[in-house]
Amino acid sequence: MEFHGELVLIVEDDPQIRNFILYILKQEGLNGITAGNAGDALKKLVAHPVDLVLLDLGLPDRDGMEVIGRVREWSEVPILVVSARDQDREKAAALDAGADDYLTKPFSATELTARIRVAFRHLYREGMVRMKSSYQVGSLVLDLEKRQFSLDGESLHLTPMEFRLMSLFMKNAGKVLTSTYILKEIWGSADSDTQALRALMAALRRKIEKNPANPRYLFTEVGVGYRMADE
Numbered sequence: 001m002e003f004h005g006e007l008v009l010i011v012e013d014d015p016q017i018r019n020f021i022l023y024i025l026k027q028e029g030l031n032g033i034t035a036g037n038a039g040d041a042l043k044k045l046v047a048h049p050v051d052l053v054l055l056d057l058g059l060p061d062r063d064g065m066e067v068i069g070r071v072r073e074w075s076e077v078p079i080l081v082v083s084a085r086d087q088d089r090e091k092a093a094a095l096d097a098g099a100d101d102y103l104t105k106p107f108s109a110t111e112l113t114a115r116i117r118v119a120f121r122h123l124y125r126e127g128m129v130r131m132k133s134s135y136q137v138g139s140l141v142l143d144l145e146k147r148q149f150s151l152d153g154e155s156l157h158l159t160p161m162e163f164r165l166m167s168l169f170m171k172n173a174g175k176v177l178t179s180t181y182i183l184k185e186i187w188g189s190a191d192s193d194t195q196a197l198r199a200l201m202a203a204l205r206r207k208i209e210k211n212p213a214n215p216r217y218l219f220t221e222v223g224v225g226y227r228m229a230d231e
Contacts, residue, residue, distance in 0.1 A: 003029040006051040006120065010034045011041040011067065012082070013060050017105075021054060021082075024109050028116070037061040042070060046145055049133070050077055052119055057083040057094065065097055072098035073164045074144050078119045082107065135170040137229055140208060140217060142170045151208055161186065162204050169218065169228035178225040201226065 008025055012018045013036045025032040033048060035041035038059045045053070053071070057064030068079060081094045084105040091102045103115050133145040139152045149158050149166060158166060168177070168185055179194055187196070201220075205212040219227045 003120070005029065005031050007048060008032045008052045008054060008116070009041065009044055009048070009050045010054045011038070011059065011064070012054070012056045013037060013058070014056075017056075020109075021112070024112055025116075028113060030116070038064070038067045041067060045071060045075065045077070046147060049145065052116065053077055053079045055079055055081050055083075055099070057081060057085055057090070065094065068094065068097040068099055073160050074147055074167055080115055080119055082112070135167075135173070137170055137173050137217060140170070142166060156207060158204075158207070161200060162207070165200055165204060169226070173228045174230035176221050176224055176227045180225075182225060 008030050010018055010021050010025075010032055012021065012034070015036075018034045018036075022032045022034065033044060033050075035044050038061050041053075041055075041059075044050070055064050055067060059067070064081065064083070068081075071077065071079065078101075079099045081091075081099045081102045082105060083090070083094075083102070085091075086104045094102055100119060101115055103112060133143065135142045135144075141150045143149075144167065147163070149156050149163065165182070165186055168182065179197060183194070183197060186200075201218065202212070205215060205218055208217055209215045217229050219229070221227055
């Protein structure tokens with residue numbers, strides 16, 4: 001498998017490890033950018049079309065687990081955790097939070113390269129080498145890279161949960177999404193409270209529909225779930 005300059009974000013506070021990973025990426029034909037803390041990492045994810053994130057969990061400003069959760073609110077970019085934490089519960093927690101793979105430090109160049117190849121192989125297989133970053137349905141526009149949402153050309157504030165739900169709908173415009181599927185995608189469990197989903201839908205409709213009782217964008221499929229209008 002050959003790489004063609006795909007961009008990898010290295011989130012690591014140890015400069016020696018950062019440089020070691022950058023060297024490995026260069027040898028494989030990949031480009032790398034770095035961040036030494038969580039705040040910088042989130043800014044660079046918004047500013048650059050990153051294809052893969054290599055994430056250390058022990059960051060100086062906040063735990064890497066929080067970074068995974070923040071990223072998964074708006075992006076499906078693959079996340080490979082590279083951490084000294086070697087407990088099974090730590091690995092399970094990271095994967096449950098949305099990481100795609102977990103590599104324990106210390107690691108060899110061969111092992112890291114193999115994990116990176118697996119991550120990109122999944123991307124190629126799913127046709128997501130460069131993930132779509134913006135979606136439009138009517139006068140609704142969602143920009144995942146800038147994390148912005150607008151209606152009729154005017155920026156509209158959404159809470160993190162509303163943004164996550166709107167992202168899910170706009171990525172699946174025209175498709176009926178069952179309540180079970182939405183609960184699992186948004187809250188991580190199909191056993192979550194359906195009342196919370198109904199409340200979130202009502203709040204979202206109040207923001208985007210001129211007449212929530214006669215919606216243009218978000219429709220209820222009685223007994224099944226919800227559907228976003230076609231693009």
